[in-house]
Amino acid sequence: MPFALLNVKTEHNIEATHHGTPEEDAPPPKHPSFAELMENNRKWADSQPTKFFRRLKVQQPDFLWIGCSDSRIPTNQITGTEAGQIFVHRNVGNLVLNTDFNLLCVLQYAVNILKVKHVIVCGHYGCGGIHAALSSCDHQHILNGWLKQIKSIYFYHKEELEALENDKQREHRLTELSVIQQVKNLSYSSTIQRAWQSTNQVRPHLHGLVYSLSDGSLKELIHLAPDTVLDPIFQFHL
Numbered sequence: 001m002p003f004a005l006l007n008v009k010t011e012h013n014i015e016a017t018h019h020g021t022p023e024e025d026a027p028p029p030k031h032p033s034f035a036e037l038m039e040n041n042r043k044w045a046d047s048q049p050t051k052f053f054r055r056l057k058v059q060q061p062d063f064l065w066i067g068c069s070d071s072r073i074p075t076n077q078i079t080g081t082e083a084g085q086i087f088v089h090r091n092v093g094n095l096v097l098n099t100d101f102n103l104l105c106v107l108q109y110a111v112n113i114l115k116v117k118h119v120i121v122c123g124h125y126g127c128g129g130i131h132a133a134l135s136s137c138d139h140q141h142i143l144n145g146w147l148k149q150i151k152s153i154y155f156y157h158k159e160e161l162e163a164l165e166n167d168k169q170r171e172h173r174l175t176e177l178s179v180i181q182q183v184k185n186l187s188y189s190s191t192i193q194r195a196w197q198s199t200n201q202v203r204p205h206l207h208g209l210v211y212s213l214s215d216g217s218l219k220e221l222i223h224l225a226p227d228t229v230l231d232p233i234f235q236f237h238l
């Protein structure tokens with residue numbers, strides 16, 4: 001069973017095998033205390049020019065970013081963007097579920113009010129959510145239900161995934177397949193379909209990306225333009 005080996009690896013170990021031995025890897029950053037966190041904020045706020053805050057009176061981001069909650073992916077830093085340029089939603093495993101009110105509210109606000117031009121789903125290799133979904137561990141009721149969405153993607157692509165050589169390749173490919181599915185899920189939402197059919201509002205492009213924790217690169221896996229034709233079963237008559 002491909003799940004078996006995955007149970008015994010930690011996320012850190014998976015990444016460490018990418019680079020070499022753990023000794024060769026840089027030590028993790030020192031964890032600040034809560035007091036240091038607040039102090040860091042005071043210093044940062046004091047160091048910003050007044051014009052920085054004047055610019056933030058309104059936001060007009062062109063991008064909605066749906067990413068994983070993982071702490072190692074600082075969205076603005078890896079995309080060279082600044083405050084006000086990306087509207088962000090994050091959850092475990094960067095899932096787009098059409099029953100998730102939180103996600104659907106963010107999507108509706110971003111598309112209809114902020115009028116973003118691009119909606120990005122970004123997954124990443126070494127994802128704890130994908131790793132957990134591949135294990136048979138009981139993560140308790142709510143998390144089990146959440147991870148089941150990823151297990152279903154595995155199930156539908158079982159043949160391709162189980163033909164791969166090892167667990168690590170399966171985990172990476174499942175990460176990619178999940179991102180592709182989440183982008184398709186976006187296109188199945190009435191919010192996106194309404195925007196695509198509109199003649200007087202921004203018609204957002206949908207992109208699926210995967211981020212490498214090993215080298216910092218982003219790779220595009222899927223792009224759905226506003227003229228994408230959906231299978232009739234997913235298409236609403238709006």
Ligand SMILES: [Zn+2]
Nearest residue numbers: 068070127128
């Ligand atoms: Zn993740």
